[in-house]
Amino acid sequence: MDPRLLITAIPWVRRAWRMLPPxxxxxxxxxxxxxxxxxxxxxxxxxxxxxxxxxxxxxTIDQRGTTT
Structure with missing residues (x-):
């Protein structure tokens, strides 16, 4: 994930968290x-x-990590 995206999303996440009822x-x-x-x-x-x-x-890669 792009770190710039996370940095720009932080203010939105804080606002949404504060708007949520406890x-x-x-x-x-x-x-x-x-x-x-x-x-x-x-x-x-x-x-x-x-x-x-x-x-x-x-x-494809199965659950064990082997290729088929």
Missing amino acids: PLRLPVLAVAAAVGGYYAITGREELMNAINEARGEST
């Missing part, structure tokens, strides 16, 4: 952490498959 902050944070964890786990495989498709290769 009882909703913890559930929103938990959902964001779950989504971030999901993308951290599955995003690498999807990224590699997208790169291979763009190159015209049909190689």
